[in-house]
Amino acid sequence: MLGHSPSLEGRTATQNVRETPPLVVVAKARSALRLVALDETARRRGLHRGQALADARAIIPAIDAVDADPTSDAALLAAIADWAERYTPLVALDGQDGLMLDITGCAHLFGGEAELVADLAARLPAQGFAARAAIADTPGAAWAAARYAETSRVASGGARDLLVPLPFAALRLDDDIVAALDRVGLKRIGQILDAPRAPLAARFGASLMRRLDQALGREEEAIDPRRPVAALIAERRFAEPIGLEDDIAATIASLAATLARNLEQRGEGARRFELSLFRVDGVVTRLGVGTSRPVRAPKHVLGLFAEKFASLADELDAGFGFDMARLSVPVTAPDTPAQVDLAGDAVGEADLGQLIDRIGARIGPERVRRIVPRDSHIPERSEAWTDIDAAAHALSPGRHWGGLPPPSAHSRASGNPGSGHHYPSESGSPLARGRADGRSATNSDGEVSCVRALDPPLFPAFMDADPIDRPLRLFARPEPVEATAAVPDGPPMHFRWRRALYRIARSEGPERIAPEWWRNDEDETRDYFRVEDATGHRFWLFREGLYGRETIAPRWYLHGVFG
Incomplete structure (x- = not known):
């Protein structure tokens, strides 16, 4: 079943015909100002849409004409469409002056179709709009009844009887087709209902028969809702409007509990909630909150909306109160039961997820970002910032928040083959070890490792904790430096960075990181060194x-600092 709100004939309903002159809206069309909308007073006195303003003034000199404002009209129609969602979530715009509502399965909430259309027809005039509404089996029949018939409800299967006396304009045909039909004496739809179809389609085009079939229900016609349909919806209507925060919070908790049961039955959790509050004067307030993981706990949902309300620049304007509240779930995701401990509490990252959700509700989810690992051992490419939704999908079972990717064969670190990152080994040292006397050593691959003797170690491990093998401050892009080494493959002896000279007292390395073989770029192998200068400053350098294999003039860079 479909409902249709027709043209808004005039900005407001005329209250006093004797004191108020006819109101019309004019726009330039066909080199003249013409009437595009008019109120009931102007209609009764013989004016009509499309009439030239000069002709209208000749009939009614005291006419009140205002210029059309399509932008404002579109915004007003969108606001009315928001309000109309109190009847159904499937609301579509119909041209520049109408709405189409799919009320299938919704009429019983209002006591029936007749009660629904009566409620709609009573509320719009109370807000100052002159509008007509009708219900029918098909969009085409509802459109025709709302604009050209006196009935507000077409009985099921009654579309044919409705269309018989109506003009062809009721089929939503172009003006030139209506004019062509009129020239051959065809003025009413009933004249062609039983006529041969082929000659009519050949002379007036296929659109004539398509529109007729759509109105009669012979051809399927779907409406295009202006807002996506939520996966789950729970709503509450109030006998008396509410406006207190405690009442709104209690309503949210009740609706969230209803949705939680439905989500649990589906084995899903919500990734986003949307709250719609319908004021008695037609204003609709919408608030949305997102989550970093699927959730359905009512207490958590209520906490997110509490943060959202607290972040509003102005207090929530309840006006004369809200007479309806709706909580919907636009986005869901599979949610497996959480492992619980002996105390009955879920274990894992629930607390972190709730913190992220609350921060996102307060400042906006698009402002909450997280670091996720990427499949690269090149430091500047091994992680990326992303929003919380993308971060949740980016994690695989073998990773954790902020963790490093597992070892792969495309990177090598001398002393720890197969990894560009440090992974603890039984030897107790994450770094390539050279000779204790500081001389170079050759590994099984024939690669040279040159490490100065360290006593004590430069980065000692305390109580078997992992040593700090990455700088606390990693530059977004490595900065070039001028460095001098004793041998081509050895650690630097001193380097110049930002016009300052640093003499190296101790160093560890190299840690070799090779670029990904599948990348078609000019990256070369890097040998990283952790060094300390004579004053105690520690740096992360790489060559x-x-x-002799990739270049004859290796370049030195500073990639970060420790502390």
């Missing part, structure tokens, strides 16, 4: 390019 780019293997001497």
